[in-house]
Amino acid sequence: MLRFLTRRLLAGLATLFVALFLMYLLVARAIDPLQDLRESTAPNKQQLIAARIEQLDLDTNAVVRFFKWVGDLLQGDLGVAWRTGESVSALLGHAIVSTLQLVTAATFLSLLLGITVGIVSALRQYATFDYLIIFLSFLLYSLPSFWVAVMLKQWVAIGFNDFLRDPNLAWLTIAVIAAVMGFLWSLAIGGTTLRRVQVFLVAGVATAAMLAYLQLSNWWLEPQIGPILLLVLGGAIGFAVVGVFAGLHNRRALWTALSSVVLGFVLYFPMQSVFDLDPFGVDGQGAFWILLGLAVATAVVGWVIGRLFGGPDWGVSAKVGVAVSLVMAFLTFVDQVMQVWPPYSKALGGRPIPTFGDQTPGLGGNYWVQVLDSFTHLMLPTATLVLIAFAAYTRYSRSSMLEVMNQDYIRTARAKGLPERVVVVRHGFRNTLIPLATIVPIDVITLIGGAVITEAVFARPGMGQLFVRGLLEAEQEVVMAYLLVTAALAIIANIVADLIYAVIDPRIRLDA
Template sequence: MLTFILRRLGAILLVLLVASFIVYTLTAITADPLRDLKGSNAPNRQELIDNRIELLQLNVPIVARYFIWLAGAAKCFIGQCDLGIAFSRSNQPVVESLSAAAASTIQLVTAATIVAIIFGLTIGILTALRQYSGFDYSVTFLTFIVYSLPIFWVAVLLKEYGAIRFNAFLSDPVVTIQAILITGLIWGVILMAILGGSWKKRLITFSAAFVATGGLLALLGATGWFTTPTIGIVGVVITGIGAAVGVTALSTGLANRRTLYASLIVVGVWGALYFPIQFLFFYVPTGWMLLLTGLVAIGIGIGVGMLVGGDARKEAARTAAIVSFITYFVIVVDRVMLVYPAYVDRIPQSGVIATIGSKTPGLQGDMWFQILDGFAHLVLPTIALALVSIAAYTRYSRASLLEVMNQDYVRTARAKGLTERTVVMRHAMRNALIPIATIIAFDIGALIGGAVITETIFAWKGMGALFVDGLRDGDVNLVMGFFVVTGVLAVIFNLIADLLYSALDPRIRVS
């Protein structure tokens, strides 16, 4: 394994050297860093031109200039990166411009990727298991439509219906009978299609979903939840129980009582800690506190699983840790919701769901205000990016799982009497994820390069905007800074995908 990684790192270094030379040379040949000064009417124009020539060393041949840049970039290995000066950004060091842009883009890419993976793989698995059903045909039709939609058009629709009209509703949240009926009808049809079965079962599913969804929406409207949203200890416990049942069903099956009991015990622990942890949230609102308590949540799950799991300690610890973290996350979301009324009072004109930028300028408040503000700005561009990826992941995961489900070893597993959950989750899914791992790795690398159109529409100053500005202004150093980040991350994620193969399929060995 170590030999393989070292050999791949050597190949990666060679690829980056050759690619960086080509990109630098082509950009330097086609770019004119003096264009803005040549068209200037300033009386000291020639002096400004001479200063920029000296600053950017434009009197040095391009090849020699590349090696000067490479020498500064090589200092990154010792923690002293020198990628030059970005003259188009008031002579700011390129490293500083990259830090701000990369942080913004990584925040956006992380959220979009997590959403896309969760929903894309889930929908793809469901459609594969319900092949040639009405649900499968409907999802296939919708995914092809979403995948073919222009991203700028999707972004405009999200601004109109996801921000402007939704903000108008939140300013005066009145839940009408029509909205209750339509929402209940939609969720009833969706759940009926997913669960399937006989027509009697479908009607029962539809009726239960219709009543539950419509009743919940009516209750939220009557209690004024949209004005002062909260989850509360009851909501935390109910969500935790649902997570315990769902994760256990997928991980080990509900027949494994010890794993289920471990997960439910973890939910009970967090129910008991709900009020004590509020004091920690109020008096120590820092990012490190959230990180440490998140690690504690995982540790609680592992500890309970090891104590209660019996012979299946490993599976119980893994399942309880996941349930514990989900329950803790819900408690954090509940704490963020508490600042919602005060947050709305501070942004009366812009609306809750923001349409431009990555944060509200000049917003004062503690960590919880910043988290809520970040979510308000992140939600629309995340949905815009995730929609296309969800459509792609759905199609790829469906095709991959269908191919695996027809293999001999899957039929053998069924012939041995294993449950369908065990056959799908333990035998089929691991092999089906091998091609998906490659797609996700390349997708992440591409997204980190910046979704130029999405960032432009939502005024999100990330890597895409940085690259466009560098090309427009002829700023070679800025373009090369973009290349360093995106190129390195692209090849690293490619290496990670290769390593994931051996983790997903024990038959694959790296040597």
């Protein structure tokens, strides 16, 4: 493993150096920092040109300037944006944070939805649900991102903000939504006609009950999860996790999940006092590390619960405990953020869903207000990227699952009498991820490089906008800083893909 990493890192560094050298020469050739002065009518035009040539060292050969830039880079100096005098490191730092927020949310959601729906579609091959997902994925994949972004701004942001003036859903609307959700769930679950009718009724009633609760509790203006809803959601998720990854017959895993839910419910109340401590105040200093420590502690506690229930297959119980515990912790965190919604909405004039930027200027408030503000600014650009990426991941996971389920070892597993859940989850699902191990890291790096169009539509100051600004302003240091980050991450992504391959597929050895 160490020898493999050493070889790949050395090769990556050599590739990075050559790529940066070529890009430096191309950028130096493509941009002209003197263009505005050449078109100027100022009487001291020649003096201004001479001063800028000296300032930017343009009379030096581009190759020599590149090695000077590398020397400064090795000392931690990325240069200065000469038009504004701002540090390139500061510009890059803000852009990376903004883009990472967007990339993390969009990648996680698109993978979760895309892989899940793709696998279900493959298992329902040639059924109505499969045809519906194929149509939807091709439709979304063909839509231009700028059009999706504009439609989301119009119908989601502006439409929802208008809805909040009088947040009332007609009972007919609730009935229609419940019927549609029941129909979709019946298609996804499949089975006999009786089973489809049962799923339709259960899903429809559950959806109608949820919407009625939101309507009658004034949830739209004062959203919260609260302890009761936390217990209900946690229990439902616990049963779902056990049903998929362990099977409801596995009583040890089921008791692990339920114990994690009850513990999360009990800890909900003292956590309200923890979230009011000073680190979560106005500046929010140290809040991230406290939350990270709590997340690690939550995972450890979930693992211990699973281990205590023991059994020959205690590893499954431990994984279930970790997953359910983290879900309960996440729901508690979301509840705390939602508690500041009323004052946040009031501060924004009752229109809390923004359509541009990555934060509200001069908002103030404590850590939770800042988190909610970041979340609302992420909603629309994240939804744009998720809709496009969801279509691609759905197609990838569906085709991969279909190929895997036709392999000889799947037929052997079924012939041995293994339950279909075990065949799909333990034998099919893991091997389905192998092709995605190559695609996902590269897609993530592509997004970190900047979703230029999406960032432009939502005026989000991320990496894509930083690159465009560098080109338009003829600021070579800014452009090179962007290329340095994206090229380095692209190399790292390929190494990570190889490591993921080795984890997923035991036939691959990195030390061979």
